[in-house]
Amino acid sequence: MTQDASDRLKTLLAPQEAARVQSLRLADGRVTIVLDASGMDARARAGVEASVKKTLEAASGVSEVRVALMADKADAAESAKPMQRIVAVGSGKGGVGKSTVAANLAVALSRTGRKVGLVDADIYGPSQARLLGTEGQKPVAHDNRLVPVASHWGVPVLSMGHLSDPGQAIAWRGPMASGALTQLLEGHWDDAEILIVDLPPGTGDIQLTMLQKFKPAGAVIVSTPQDLALIDATRAVELFEKGGVPVIGVVENMAGYICPHCGEVSDPFGSGGAEACAKTMGTPFLGRIPLDIAIRRESDAGTPPAAGEGPQAAAFADLARRVADWLDTN
Numbered sequence: 001m002t003q004d005a006s007d008r009l010k011t012l013l014a015p016q017e018a019a020r021v022q023s024l025r026l027a028d029g030r031v032t033i034v035l036d037a038s039g040m041d042a043r044a045r046a047g048v049e050a051s052v053k054k055t056l057e058a059a060s061g062v063s064e065v066r067v068a069l070m071a072d073k074a075d076a077a078e079s080a081k082p083m084q085r086i087v088a089v090g091s092g093k094g095g096v097g098k099s100t101v102a103a104n105l106a107v108a109l110s111r112t113g114r115k116v117g118l119v120d121a122d123i124y125g126p127s128q129a130r131l132l133g134t135e136g137q138k139p140v141a142h143d144n145r146l147v148p149v150a151s152h153w154g155v156p157v158l159s160m161g162h163l164s165d166p167g168q169a170i171a172w173r174g175p176m177a178s179g180a181l182t183q184l185l186e187g188h189w190d191d192a193e194i195l196i197v198d199l200p201p202g203t204g205d206i207q208l209t210m211l212q213k214f215k216p217a218g219a220v221i222v223s224t225p226q227d228l229a230l231i232d233a234t235r236a237v238e239l240f241e242k243g244g245v246p247v248i249g250v251v252e253n254m255a256g257y258i259c260p261h262c263g264e265v266s267d268p269f270g271s272g273g274a275e276a277c278a279k280t281m282g283t284p285f286l287g288r289i290p291l292d293i294a295i296r297r298e299s300d301a302g303t304p305p306a307a308g309e310g311p312q313a314a315a316f317a318d319l320a321r322r323v324a325d326w327l328d329t330n
């Protein structure tokens with residue numbers, strides 16, 4: 001290829017792309033271009049690669065474009081890691097189904113093809129080992145870090161429930177509990193793009209450690225429709241917002257009970273409260289999960305309903321889609 005042809009192709013690139021060109025060759029219509037990608041994260045690399053490819057493919061005399069991105073070793077190691085984002089699932093109040101929503105959100109996101117891990121940060125009342133059917137499995141340590149336990153549902157998980165005996169009460173003080181949370185979060189989550197973290201209810205040490213140390217990308221708040229639960233949900237939203245963690249939205253769980261015998265829908269806890277509450281707070285509403293005996297039964301059996309078919313799975317798939325959309329655009 002002549003220098004002229006090389007220069008001509010280079011001038012087609014945006015100046016910031018042209019500045020990164022280390023070599024550019026054209027042979028038999030095929031362009032091989034090497035770019036210096038030092039200091040760029042994975043997203044920026046992908047963006048530059050796509051843009052350069054598109055520009056050169058449109059040039060006359062070019063039938064194929066091969067882009068190679070070169071970086072120093074530290075950069076290359078960093079770019080090999082997938083961008084991992086933490087989504088915290090919280091609630092102001094216990095028993096509203098936060099763990100159930102966290103487990104099924106993880107499974108539903110994984111069904112969309114994303115690589116998802118699940119951390120049970122509910123140190124005092126861990127339930128994810130049961131919900132994902134991994135009770136009795138013990139994580140091994142590698143390089144002083146825990147290796148997540150594989151589950152049947154494509155979602156690896158780490159929980160205090162894997163480390164303590166079932167039914168054993170954990171009575172740690174705040175700093176110890178925060179230390180345990182750190183170990184769970186700093187496990188070998190290398191493959192996970194999204195880490196769903198099931199927080200304990202309320203606004204204590206664990207939540208603060210979580211916000212300060214691990215900076216979740218966003219938080220999902222779970223509430224039932226009763227007024228009292230909603231007041232607590234408002235507090236949870238405030239905690240995250242004060243901590244600089246954007247609230248992805250509020251989910252209403254245990255909404256609308258469908259009688260398994262006659263099919264009549266009733267609202268034992270009221271209905272629409274979480275949507276109205278989200279509106280008042282200016283927070284997105286992420287949808288409703290029905291109060292359904294099948295959800296409790298399947299969850300207790302370690303078979304997350306989100307992994308199945310039918311309306312329960314559809315409700316969690318809908319939630320997962322909203323969370324994924326949020327992550328893609330924020």
Ligand SMILES: Nc1ncnc2c1ncn2[C@@H]1O[C@H](COP(=O)(O)OP(=O)(O)OP(=O)(O)O)[C@@H](O)[C@H]1O
Pocket residue numbers: 091093094095096097098099100101122125127200201253254255289290291292293294295296297299300
């Ligand atoms: N939509 C639902 N329909 C029926 N049962 C549900 C639903 N959501 C949760 N449950 C049941 O409610 C109980 C409490 O749920 P879960 O443990 O998820 O709540 P939690 O908010 O995480 O509680 P904790 O504060 O103890 O961590 C469980 O038995 C669970 O199976």
